[in-house]
Amino acid sequence: MTDCIFCRIARREIPAEVVEETPSVLAFKDVHPQAPVHVLVIPKKHIPRLMDLSEEDSALLADVHRVVQEAARRMGLTDDGFRLVVNNGPFAGQAVDHLHYHVLGGRKLGWPPG
Ligand code: DGP
Secondary structure, X not given: OOOOHHHHHHOOOOOOOEEEEOOOEEEEEOOOOOOOEEEEEEEOOOOOOHHHOOHHHHHHHHHHHHHHHHHXXXXXXXXXXXXXXXXXXXXXXXXXXXXOEEEEEOOOOOOOOO
């Protein structure tokens, strides 16, 4: 158990607009949306960064991707598509040290990112 902000959201100690939940994964709306749809998908387990994943997390990662699919369906992103982003570490601008996937959609997104 940690006091990180996403662990606290996963424990429902801090309110969030939940889009999808399974026993191991939570999807909720980003508080500072960068696109018309901006959902964060997190494993409930505290994993600080993508580089901290290990082989024992394989099933959990599959769950995360299933929830990404379900959240995308629920938010109407299936036809036009969406972007899935993981910021890993300071150069990527990772602000919250709890692994999270950004699901961004609802408009055409630019590439490359800044
Ligand atoms: P990153 O830069 O990849 O670490 O993105 C962190 C994201 O988390 C950022 O887009 C804003 C979002 N965020 C931070 N605190 C909260 C919060 O308390 N609630 C919600 N819903 N989102 C948050």
